[in-house]
Amino acid sequence: MMRVLLVMLLAMLAPVCLGPLAAQDTMPPAPYAYNQLDDPQLEAEASALMLTLRCLKCQSQSIADSDAPMAGDMRHQVRSRILAGESPQEIRAWLVARYGDYVSYSPTVSASTWPLFAIPVLVLLMVGAVLLRRLGKRRADEGTSE
Structure with missing residues (x-):
């Protein structure tokens, strides 16, 4: 009887607990998460900035080194904003405003x-x-x- 109740409880909680987790894995990566920019100079700026930003999920890796989906989204944001003409300082300020001082390896x-x-x-x-x-x-x- 106890086993049946436990199985029923797990069956009811599985979609609630695992649903958001499974949904993140099925999302396609952002376009610039794993693709470099065509302009080598812009890509160099983006790469240099990505090495100074901390992955919020991994916490011990930069977003350039992390394979976490969140780091991929952050790489996409950096490359998109560089491509749009923003400076690395402006992008860093935007990310710090959004995620807090912890996102930067070189806090002010x-x-x-x-x-x-x-x-x-x-x-x-x-x-x-x-x-x-x-x-x-x-x-x-x-x-x-x-």
């Missing part, structure tokens, strides 16, 4: 990212202060032992 200093830049400097200053203090004590101890 802003109200939400300043700790990323300030904390390492503070840690280095603290380590330097501790080292100077210890060296000062060591020199003072050597001077008194003579």
